[in-house]
Amino acid sequence: MTIEVRVPTLGESVTEATVATWFKKPGDAVAVDEMLCELETDKVTVEVPSPSAGTMDDIVAAEGETVGVDALLATIVEGDGAATAEAKPAASAGAAPTGNTTDVMVPTLGESVTEATVSTWFKAVGDSVAQDEMLCELETDKVSVEVPSPAAGVLAEITAPEGTTVDASAKLAVISGAADGAVEPAPRAAEAAPAPTSGGGDVEDAPSAKKAMAEAGISRDQVAGTGRDGRAMKDDVARAVAAAASAASASGPAATASAPRAPVPADDAAREERVKMTRLRQTIAKRLKDSQNTAAMLTTYNEVDMGEVMDLRNQYKDQFEKKHGVRLGFMSFFTKACCHALKEVPEVNAEIDGTEIVYKNFVHMGVAAGTPTGLVVPVIRDADSMSFAEIEKAIAEKGRRARDGKLSMAEMQGGTFTLSNGGVYGSLMSSPILNPPQSGILGMHKIQDRPMAINGEVVIRPMMYLALSYDHRIVDGKGAVTFLVRVKEALEDPRRLLMDL
Known part of the structure; x- marks a missing residue:
């Protein structure tokens, strides 16, 4: 049975949106409510979940297309439910081997706020944490939000590293074990996982990152992925483009398409500092x-x-x-x-x-x-x-x-x-x-x-x-x-x- 994926209600007075990013491609298994794509309107960003478990059949509205409310975005061939189990990852291997685990979720961000950026982690993987101890700080369009630990134990996994943009229902980390020392701390992040690599390998990069690389005209080897298992994210591409622009300025050539600024003398470029604007700014x-x-x-x-x-x-x-x-x-x-x-x-x-x-x-x-x-x-x-x-x-x-x-x-x-x-x-x-x-x-x-x-x-x-x-x-x-x-x-x-x- 074929299921249609359509543009959801976008909000009062909003009649159209642009398809920003597809997270799935034809042939991919999808679970019910798994995010398929992201739409951008003049006011908010809207995520489109899958209405059914199955297999992605056809993408009707490609990235960059403008679509109206209720427009057809894609079709899904409905499965027998197996896709649900396949699409959702198993429990993280970074969690402590014994004891209960508690997910650290994004707290309530406030009316009309749908996403935030992880600005600072105060704890590292393997650290012991007390209940209500501050784990990290999120930055929204308007305020900074501190995230306390929901339980005492060991920080077993960080699922949203610094710089990651998360939605209002996202998981940030996993707390494992109890504060009485019955659980061995998880290995430190530097020991638990290899450092991010710049090679693609078998890791599937974020669709938005692939699109950004194509638009900027840079290869995958120029991008250092900071996502899970070295996965390239959109922000990684932006950093690579900025680094290439700085290098081009320092060596003296005129500005290129990826760095549309007037040529900067090498001695001036060496004294410049490029800082990403905060979400508030x-x-x-x-x-x-x-x-x-x-x-x-x-x-x-x-x-x-x-x-x-x-x-x-x-x-x-x-x-x-x-x-x-x-x-x-x-x-x-x-x-x-x-x-x-x-x-x-x-x-x-x-x-x-x-x-x-x-x-x-x-x-x-x-x-x-x-x-x-x-x-x-x-x-x-x-x-x-x-x-x-x-x-x-x-x-x-x-x-x-x-x-x-x-x-x-x-x-x-x-x-x-x-x-x-x-x-x-x-x-x-x-x-x-x-x-x-x-x-x-x-x-x-x-x-x-x-x-x-x-x-x-x-x-x-x-x-x-x-x-x-x-x-x-x-x-x-x-x-x-x-x-x-x-x-x-x-x-x-x-x-x-x-x-x-």
């Missing part, structure tokens, strides 16, 4: 560019005299910290002022969903924070109903978790408006980029003493430039300017916040 780059490509972004500017806020803060900061246990900063004033202005100009707190405008009757305030690994935006939920002290505590706690890389996915989702304080780095003026699908972001800048004309006299005042970037598709110029003026008025006379004026 790649995501930041993609989201910021997508924001520019999607929204009709415009920025309006104003300036605010921070004298009243600074005087009020200086007057009450000691009492505030003594009572609430947190310092009184400027962010709570700006948060309050923005929440006040958003009530009057609700479109700045709204978002576009298709042909509809979604107005939010609440304010989930995103507060952009710089971290050693990149920019993140934790969200202060229901900021419009919080006191100054509650806002300051929430910002301090989120900022600390952001710097430590401990933010969860949930803490960075659902924001309706964002504050970005470039002033802490000395920025005098900038145009912040929207954080989609939000329609507004307020840029704060450095407080600087400047001469101002007040009542016919020139006086020195502590001034700050404000910048509101907004999506002109939903926010008109009048609304944007009105919002910024209301923020300015509330900061220059904080009593207006108490009077709701």
Whole structure:
């Protein structure tokens, strides 16, 4: 019986995808739910599992083809179930010879996150581990996730080495035996398996690696495989191409198709350092560019005299910290002022969903924070109903978790408006980029003493430039300017916040 493999549902508003990689070829045995291929859409990567056990018959949509929802991808000749046993590998020989084994699986990564990259292993094969001891760290598009050991014992096998991209249900490692020493440790990785080789031999390289080698025009001998038994992976090909490009630059020839850069003098090339972008940095780059490509972004500017806020803060900061246990900063004033202005100009707190405008009757305030690994935006939920002290505590706690890389996915989702304080780095003026699908972001800048004309006299005042970037598709110029003026008025006379004026 022939079974059809079709494109699954790709998600709301997604109508087509590109076939990125086939993991099986005609004639291969497949097990039910075994991954056959990978599709790429403009939003996510989708894996296509086998609907039945059997033998791969025909691939209808080749790698690189664009297919619609429910399009035919391949056919499978249904077997009698033997394929299931053949397709799934036996228990790893790297596990300890006695005792129970426990699989270490990828933990929950968060809503809409389907894959992660193994960034660091803290343990090696053969090491003893305690329950809940950190084994490795995964890096997703947004956060780093630490993986604790589910049991005490010996790390018998690492199935996903550093640099491997894993899906949300993948196995990372195997823990064998018990912590009481009843089980002999497994051999160290250097002893248990031969070092990766650059030769193909009988090892089947990853289909994506074969495709990448063909596109780059390099041979298998130029690629050092780091996969199981020396299997070449796509990342291995990328490293080989980069190494070839560096060698070509160092020897002086012009750039080739595999290294489309201008020729680099040998002395300059020797001083360069090539570092792979982290997934977080790649995501930041993609989201910021997508924001520019999607929204009709415009920025309006104003300036605010921070004298009243600074005087009020200086007057009450000691009492505030003594009572609430947190310092009184400027962010709570700006948060309050923005929440006040958003009530009057609700479109700045709204978002576009298709042909509809979604107005939010609440304010989930995103507060952009710089971290050693990149920019993140934790969200202060229901900021419009919080006191100054509650806002300051929430910002301090989120900022600390952001710097430590401990933010969860949930803490960075659902924001309706964002504050970005470039002033802490000395920025005098900038145009912040929207954080989609939000329609507004307020840029704060450095407080600087400047001469101002007040009542016919020139006086020195502590001034700050404000910048509101907004999506002109939903926010008109009048609304944007009105919002910024209301923020300015509330900061220059904080009593207006108490009077709701």
